Amino acid sequence: MYRISELAAQLGLSRSTLLYYEKRGLLSGRRASNGYRLYGELDLQKVRLLQQLQAGGLTLSECKQALEAKLDRTVLSHRLAELEAEIAHKQQAHTLLSALLGHGSLRDWHAQADKLAPDAHRHWLEQQGFDEQQALYLKWLSKDMNEHDSYMADFMAVFHQLERWGPGSNTDTHKALTHVPFAPQTVLDIGCGKGFATELLATQTQAQITAVDNETQAIDSLAQRLKQQGLDKRVTPLCASMTALPFAPGSFDLLWAESSAYIMGFEAALNAWRPLLRPAGCLMVSDLVWLQDTPSEQASAFWQQEYPDMHAIAARLVQIEQAGFRVLAHFTLSQQAWADYYEPLKAEVKKQLNHQPESAALLDMAREIAIYEQYLGEFGYQMFVLQRTD
Structure with missing residues (x-):
C-alpha cells in the first residue's frame, strides 16, 4: 500500500x-x-x-x-487528426525559424509576406539592415535575405557586362516618342538604366532631361557617355529612388518609364508619378502584359512567381483611365527589342555557368531565358503613351 x-x-x-x-x-x-x-x-x-x-x-x-x-475509434481518429494538424503547424514553424537563422530557403516566405503585406514587409527588411535599393532587389531578384549578397554579386557580374538591362530598342523608343503631341521641354526618364532611351530623347528633342536610376554604376556609365557626346549640358543623371522622386508637382511635361513601373507596381506608379506632370503632360510607360487570354501553363506559372501583378492589356487600360490618363497610343514591343537584350544575356549567362553551375542567380536567369525563347508572343512589353486628364 x-x-x-x-x-x-x-x-x-x-x-x-x-x-x-x-x-x-x-x-x-x-x-x-x-x-x-x-x-x-x-x-x-x-x-x-x-x-x-x-x-x-x-x-x-x-x-x-x-x-x-x-x-472509441471515432474519438481516437478525431484526436489523431488534431495531432496531425498540430504537427504540421509545428513543422512549418520549425522550417521558418530554421530559414530565418540561415538554415533553409526563405523564398516562399518572402513571396507570401510581400503579397499579404508589401509595405510592412519592405519596412521590416529595412529594419534587418537592407536599404531601399537592396529591399527592392530582394523582392524582384534574390527573394531570400540570407542569400541576397551572394545572389546579387552573381547577378551584377552578368549585368555589368551588358549594354542593355532590359528589352528595348531605339526604333521602339522613337516610335513611342512620335505619339507625344507636343515638343517636350522638360523630361524625366524614370528607371533609366544605362540610358539608351535617355540618349535618344536627348538627340530627338531639345528638352532639358533628368535621368533617374538607383544603380550607381548605370548612372556613372550614362554620365560618361553623355559627356563624350556633348549632351551633358541638357541631360542630368541622378542616382535616386523612383519611389521617392525629389521633384515638385508639375515639374515635367513628359515622363518616360521603360520597363521600370513594375518595381512599384503599375497602378501605384501611375498614381505616384501623375502629380509630377503639368496639366496635359504625357507619360510613356511600358509594362509586361499577357498577349493571349490562355497562356501556356509553364509561362503562366513562371510569371505568376516573377511578376504576380501581370495582366492583359485590357486590364491595364482600365487602370490607366482610373488613374487620370487617356491613351494616345499603345503598341507591343518588337521581337528585335527582346533579342537585343536576351541574346547578349544568354551568352554571358552560359559563360558564367561554366564556372558557377550552382549559382542561384545564374540558374534563375537561365530559366527566364528559356521562357522567353519558348513563349514570347504569349506575353510581351506594351508601350503606353498617355496624357494627363484634368
Whole structure:
C-alpha cells in the first residue's frame, strides 16, 4: 500500500494532481485508521497506464473512457487528426525559424509576406539592415535575405557586362516618342538604366532631361557617355529612388518609364508619378502584359512567381483611365527589342555557368531565358503613351 505522498513520488506527479485524479474518478483511495489515504498496486498501475494514454494526446476524460470501456475509434481518429494538424503547424514553424537563422530557403516566405503585406514587409527588411535599393532587389531578384549578397554579386557580374538591362530598342523608343503631341521641354526618364532611351530623347528633342536610376554604376556609365557626346549640358543623371522622386508637382511635361513601373507596381506608379506632370503632360510607360487570354501553363506559372501583378492589356487600360490618363497610343514591343537584350544575356549567362553551375542567380536567369525563347508572343512589353486628364 502507498500513502499519497509515496504514490506521487513513484509516479513523478504532485499530490494535488493525484487528488484531482481521485476527484475525476481515476483513483479510489481509502482512508486508513490514522486518516491517511492509502492506494494499492492496481492504483499505481492504473495511473501509469493513464500516463501512457495521455502520451497519445488524449484528454483526461478520453483517458477515463478508454480505461473503463472499449476504445472509441471515432474519438481516437478525431484526436489523431488534431495531432496531425498540430504537427504540421509545428513543422512549418520549425522550417521558418530554421530559414530565418540561415538554415533553409526563405523564398516562399518572402513571396507570401510581400503579397499579404508589401509595405510592412519592405519596412521590416529595412529594419534587418537592407536599404531601399537592396529591399527592392530582394523582392524582384534574390527573394531570400540570407542569400541576397551572394545572389546579387552573381547577378551584377552578368549585368555589368551588358549594354542593355532590359528589352528595348531605339526604333521602339522613337516610335513611342512620335505619339507625344507636343515638343517636350522638360523630361524625366524614370528607371533609366544605362540610358539608351535617355540618349535618344536627348538627340530627338531639345528638352532639358533628368535621368533617374538607383544603380550607381548605370548612372556613372550614362554620365560618361553623355559627356563624350556633348549632351551633358541638357541631360542630368541622378542616382535616386523612383519611389521617392525629389521633384515638385508639375515639374515635367513628359515622363518616360521603360520597363521600370513594375518595381512599384503599375497602378501605384501611375498614381505616384501623375502629380509630377503639368496639366496635359504625357507619360510613356511600358509594362509586361499577357498577349493571349490562355497562356501556356509553364509561362503562366513562371510569371505568376516573377511578376504576380501581370495582366492583359485590357486590364491595364482600365487602370490607366482610373488613374487620370487617356491613351494616345499603345503598341507591343518588337521581337528585335527582346533579342537585343536576351541574346547578349544568354551568352554571358552560359559563360558564367561554366564556372558557377550552382549559382542561384545564374540558374534563375537561365530559366527566364528559356521562357522567353519558348513563349514570347504569349506575353510581351506594351508601350503606353498617355496624357494627363484634368
